[in-house]
Amino acid sequence: MQWFSIVAIYGLFWVLSAFLVMPFGLRPPHEAGETVEQGHADSAPVNFRPGKIALRATVLAAVIFVLYYENYVNGWITLDNLNFFGDPPVKDLGY
Template sequence: MHMQWFSIVAIYGLFWVLSAFLVMPFGLRTPHEEGETVEKGHADSAPVNFRPGKIVLRASLLAAVFFALYYANYVNGWITLEDLNFFGKPPVEDLGY
C-alpha cells in the first residue's frame, strides 16, 4: 500500500500536536520548586525554565515514533476497523420494501 504525501504530513501533524501536549509538562519547574520568589502579577504555576526548543525536539521524536507505528499498521493491517467494532454489526431492520 502507498499513502499519499499530504496524508503523511497531515497525520504526522496530528501526532505532533498530541505529542507536544504529552511532553510539555515534563521537566518544567515552578518558582517555588526553584526557591525563587513569585513577582506580583505572575501565576504561581508559571514555569521558570520553559524551553520551547526542547519541547519541539521531544514532540518531533515522539510523533515520529507514533507515525512509524501508525504507518506499520497501515501497511501490515494489524488492527483494522473490524477489530475495533466492539458492539458487532448493527441489526438490519425490515423497512417493508
C-alpha cells in the same frame, strides 16, 4: 498513502505529542525555590524551554507515525478488530 496525507497525519501526531511532553521537566517557582514577581501566575514555569519541547515532540511524533504507518501497510489492527459491540441490527424498512 499520498504525501499530503503523510504530512497531515504527522502534523496531528506532532501537536498531540507536544501537548503530551509539555509538562515534563517544568518546575513552578515554589519547587525551584524562586520568588514570584507581582503580576505573574504562581503556576508559571521558571524553566520553560520551547526548543526542548519541540525536539521531544518531534521524536515522539516520529515514533508514533512509524507505528501508524506500519499498521497501515501491514494491517495489524483493523476496524473489525475494534468492533466490540458486534454488527448493528438490521432494520426492515418495509420497502
